[in-house]
Amino acid sequence: MKPFASSADLGEKERSLEVLADGVYALTAEGDPNVGAVEGEDFVVCFEALATPVAAREWLSLLREHTDKPVRFLVLSHYHAVRVLGASAFGAEVVVAHEKTRELVAERGRQDWESEFGRMPRLFKEPESIPGLTWPTVTFSDRFTVQLGGDRGELVLQYCGRGHTEGDIVAWLPRQRVLFAGDLVEAQAALYTGDAFHRDWASGTLDRVAALGAEALVGGRGAVAVGRDAVDAAIDQTRHFLQVMIGEVTAVQGRGGTLKEAFEAVHGELEPRYGRWPIFEHCLPFDVSRLWDELSGIERPVIWTAERDRAVWDELQG
Numbered sequence: 001m002k003p004f005a006s007s008a009d010l011g012e013k014e015r016s017l018e019v020l021a022d023g024v025y026a027l028t029a030e031g032d033p034n035v036g037a038v039e040g041e042d043f044v045v046c047f048e049a050l051a052t053p054v055a056a057r058e059w060l061s062l063l064r065e066h067t068d069k070p071v072r073f074l075v076l077s078h079y080h081a082v083r084v085l086g087a088s089a090f091g092a093e094v095v096v097a098h099e100k101t102r103e104l105v106a107e108r109g110r111q112d113w114e115s116e117f118g119r120m121p122r123l124f125k126e127p128e129s130i131p132g133l134t135w136p137t138v139t140f141s142d143r144f145t146v147q148l149g150g151d152r153g154e155l156v157l158q159y160c161g162r163g164h165t166e167g168d169i170v171a172w173l174p175r176q177r178v179l180f181a182g183d184l185v186e187a188q189a190a191l192y193t194g195d196a197f198h199r200d201w202a203s204g205t206l207d208r209v210a211a212l213g214a215e216a217l218v219g220g221r222g223a224v225a226v227g228r229d230a231v232d233a234a235i236d237q238t239r240h241f242l243q244v245m246i247g248e249v250t251a252v253q254g255r256g257g258t259l260k261e262a263f264e265a266v267h268g269e270l271e272p273r274y275g276r277w278p279i280f281e282h283c284l285p286f287d288v289s290r291l292w293d294e295l296s297g298i299e300r301p302v303i304w305t306a307e308r309d310r311a312v313w314d315e316l317q318g
Contacts, residue, residue: 001318005309007119009122010122012031013032016028019226020178020216021173021176022152024038025063025066026175029311030195031189032278033082033123034048037153038153040153040223041150042069043071043072043073043148044045044067044069044071044073045074045075045155046071046092048075048076049074049083049086049087049147049211051082051086051102051116052085052086052123052126052149053089053131054126054129055086055123056087056089057167071090071092072093073092073096073138073146074096075157075178075180076136077139077169077184078097078101078168079104079108079109079165079167080116080195081112082120083318086102086130087134087135088131090210094138095138095282096139096144097139097169098139098141100140100166101139102139103166104167105133108304110133111304113130113307115305118280118306118310138142140161141159143157144157147213153173155171155172157171160167161201161208161303163197164183164184164193164195164203164220165195165196166195168205170182170184172214176217177214178214179217179218181219182219183219183220183234184206186219186234186237187218187219187225188221188277189195189219189222189277189278189279190278190280190283191241191277192279192283193242193283193287193290193291194286194290195301196294197253199230201224202243203240206235209235215227216231219238221279222284241251244269245287246263246291246295248265249262249266249292250283250295251265251289253295255301259289259316260269260315270284271276283311284316286304286309
């Protein structure tokens, strides 16, 4: 049996801090979760919080080589533990998320924390530093705008529809044409869809992301896509991954097949193109399990627990 999820992935990743425009930063790390920051005239907006305060402080120490402005806003693209549990390190005046993200933290935040800690232990540096669940202090339904001041323009937080979760948002800089897409787009990393709405994501949600016309895109994992061709390719790859999954699982269900057969069919179609990308083998059992449920009429994702994680893994990767 393959090692469970990313439990055997214990090697440190090389981090790269990129300056995408004046005062616009992205930190990538060979397929680990990406984070970003945008300078306002006298404050900073940070995008994503990493899994623990200790991990977040390492990111902030790199950011402080470029700016010493205080963090006024911390933006959380969605509720997953590896994205949010480091929030206390930022000292942000305002923690912003979609209203559905707050509901998901209340409904399943504790279970998600335990699940993701088991799947990706390396990301949880000094987990005892986590003070508890992260709660947004401000939520919105469609759009939230931050005026950056001076000639820096504005940062638009936007809900593009259900996708990776019920409550994903993107952070868009119209003046700089830079988009922080969260896990709605992955440039060079496999998709995690265990809490997804695949059909919405593959159609209208990605259509709205593409319509922004970004010239640089920071996805949830993987390299920054720079240039319209690279941005379009990242969105197209994300859509293709979803469409292949939907087609294969639909076909297996249509002939009365099993979840295991659906997993093998999806794996066979996706592995040649995406198999060497970060977390492919980790994600796919959870992806197919959720899609199977969705196509069977289970509208909202079943809550992942540490016990359910192991059972699905043993059934599909065993």
